[in-house]
Amino acid sequence: MRKGEFLNLITLLFLFSVYSQSTITGKVxxxxxxxTFKLLTKDSTLIRVRVANIDCPERKQPFSKKAKQFTSDAIFDKYVKVEEFKKDRYGRSIAYVxxxxxxxxxxxxxxxxAWHYVKYSNDKTLQKLEEIAKSNKKGLWLDPHAIAPWDWRSNKKKRKK
Known part of the structure; x- marks a missing residue:
């Protein structure tokens, strides 16, 4: 591949990634x-949205209810902007909110x-915010033995077997 063709390919890939995100506004x-929440768009479409790059405690984990309440206080019954960049295996829109x-x-x-979901994100800003919350013992970081949701889910699967 010649240098000019390579640069054209890189440019096309960049443009595709920029324009593949769709921005949606709606009411939570x-x-x-x-x-995770449900968004009702202006055209009455109901979309399930999974917040990108983080993972909150699972339902039976400590601080799950407080995380849900925080999200509810922040966005429930409000209009939000969602920048979807992909769908997950459950059909939810993975998005910046x-x-x-x-x-x-x-x-x-x-x-x-929440934990910074480093498996899917290498955003240094998000990692820094997690570290600050942890060092200040905010929220779930009050628990010195807090278990990340992905580990909790994995342990739950192992217990079922």
């Missing part, structure tokens, strides 16, 4: 848990109600 009509000029992923991390 239900909170499923700390990192913005409300009141805030990023929900960052706010959950600052409050100590």
């Amino acid at each position: 009509v239900a909170i499923t848990d700390g990192d 913005y409300y009141d000029n805030k990023n929900l992923s960052k706010e959950l991390l600052k409050a100590g109600f």
